[in-house]
Amino acid sequence: MQYPKQNIPLFMEFKPANKIQDLQYFGEFGGVNPSISDSSTYTFLSAKTMFDTFEGNADGCYLYSRHSSPSNLYLGEALAAMEGTETANVTASGMGAITGVLLELCKANDHIVCSRTIYGGTYAFLKNFAPGFGVQTSFVDITDLKAVEAAITDRTKVLYCESLSNPLLEVADIKALAVIAKKYNLKLVVDNTFSPLSISPKLLGADIIIHSLTKFINGSSDMVGGVVCGTHKFINSLRDVNSGACMLLGSTLDSLRAASILKNLRTLHIRIQQHSKNALYLAEKFEAAGLKTVYPGLVSHPSHLTCKKMLNTAYGFGGMLTIDVGSLAKANELMELMQNKNLGYLAVSLGFYKTLFSSPGSSTSSEIPENEQKAMGLSDGLIRFSVGLDADIERTYLLMIECMTAVELL
Ligand code: PLP
Numbered sequence: 001m002q003y004p005k006q007n008i009p010l011f012m013e014f015k016p017a018n019k020i021q022d023l024q025y026f027g028e029f030g031g032v033n034p035s036i037s038d039s040s041t042y043t044f045l046s047a048k049t050m051f052d053t054f055e056g057n058a059d060g061c062y063l064y065s066r067h068s069s070p071s072n073l074y075l076g077e078a079l080a081a082m083e084g085t086e087t088a089n090v091t092a093s094g095m096g097a098i099t100g101v102l103l104e105l106c107k108a109n110d111h112i113v114c115s116r117t118i119y120g121g122t123y124a125f126l127k128n129f130a131p132g133f134g135v136q137t138s139f140v141d142i143t144d145l146k147a148v149e150a151a152i153t154d155r156t157k158v159l160y161c162e163s164l165s166n167p168l169l170e171v172a173d174i175k176a177l178a179v180i181a182k183k184y185n186l187k188l189v190v191d192n193t194f195s196p197l198s199i200s201p202k203l204l205g206a207d208i209i210i211h212s213l214t215k216f217i218n219g220s221s222d223m224v225g226g227v228v229c230g231t232h233k234f235i236n237s238l239r240d241v242n243s244g245a246c247m248l249l250g251s252t253l254d255s256l257r258a259a260s261i262l263k264n265l266r267t268l269h270i271r272i273q274q275h276s277k278n279a280l281y282l283a284e285k286f287e288a289a290g291l292k293t294v295y296p297g298l299v300s301h302p303s304h305l306t307c308k309k310m311l312n313t314a315y316g317f318g319g320m321l322t323i324d325v326g327s328l329a330k331a332n333e334l335m336e337l338m339q340n341k342n343l344g345y346l347a348v349s350l351g352f353y354k355t356l357f358s359s360p361g362s363s364t365s366s367e368i369p370e371n372e373q374k375a376m377g378l379s380d381g382l383i384r385f386s387v388g389l390d391a392d393i394e395r396t397y398l399l400m401i402e403c404m405t406a407v408e409l410l
Pocket residue numbers: 093094095096119121162166191193194211212213214224225226349364
């Protein structure tokens with residue numbers, strides 16, 4: 001029996017990697033890759049068309065590459081397909097996407113309710129920079145839905161979180177947050193940088209989805225980029241020549257970079273599966289060895305079931321895990337030794353083919369004051385791992401255990 005299409009649950013229909021696979025673009029001369037638009041400005045056959053384009057009324061015409069370019073549009077459409085949104089706008093960095101969205105949605109006297117565990121740069125923007133423009137933020141435990149609701153005021157415009165938070169790997173219950181956002185007429189903005197393909201926030205009710213492309217999506221640690229995925233209406237407002245935050249703040253991605261990210265995006269599904277497989281293997285082994293391990297795929301994770309419910313299971317729980325080794329000195333000793341043994345690099349960022357490890361309290365979250373780090377459970381001895389694509393993760397684990405024994409952790 002054939003079911004009518006609308007009765008098929010959305011999660012069965014929506015296969016994000018297929019959406020990327022199904023896109024078909026040809027280059028100018030039939031190339032299998034779209035041609036790269038190597039121009040900052042574009043000619044018009046008539047002055048009238050130029051005027052219409054400025055007014056936003058000439059579909060398919062390009063104006064100036066800070067506004068949009070063919071290469072940026074190709075990448076944006078592929079990322080919109082991945083996230084299941086109407087369209088997307090690519091930016092020069094993840095922070096370019098985050099700041100553009102928040103400054104577009106919030107004006108003086110507006111208010112944001114935000115998870116207290118988020119990337120340090122986002123935290124610093126909301127805590128130190130946005131108040132200068134009259135935008136205030138309340139930071140809450142995003143897993144405590146009552147606290148989230150209690151923080152909303154009549155000035156609140158945005159509910160902001162990361163699907164899996166940096167660096168504590170707290171899980172945002174996007175479906176439940178979307179219900180709260182709808183009730184109070186807020187925009188639910190989700191940074192999905194840690195879980196591309198694994199979690200599809202739009203399907204769970206998010207309004208706007210952001211990624212730092214710098215991480216898993218590009219996957220080769222050779223560039224910085226970002227994206228905002230949302231409705232045509234919102235993305236057009238970001239690009240509006242008179243009032244759009246992305247257009248006027250100028251966080252535009254370079255076309256050459258956009259073309260190169262698009263090529264890497266095509267292997268994302270294979271890479272994420274391998275990152276997730278390796279991270280789950282290490283997390284289970286580390287926990288069994290007695291290390292304090294946090295990974296959303298572990299049954300011991302407080303939000304394991306929430307995460308499992310949201311997951312596109314083929315892609316697993318992602319490549320990020322943390323262990324707590326008790327002190328910064330111990331963390332540094334272990335990370336230096338693991339780097340010396342070529343088990344990965346002591347570096348910030350994530351999504352590289354090699355494992356990357358860093359101590360967030362003194363690096364990517366150092367913008368967060370010490371007392372607040374403590375309150376949110378970010379301890380000195382925390383090591384964040386972005387687990388690499390190692391073909392032989394069993395060997396990696398054994399060599400890591402040797403390092404841990406050498407620094408007297410085990
Ligand atoms: N969002 C998350 C979760 C991040 O981890 C980062 C950077 O580490 C960013 C956003 C900012 O991205 P970018 O460095 O590309 O500006």
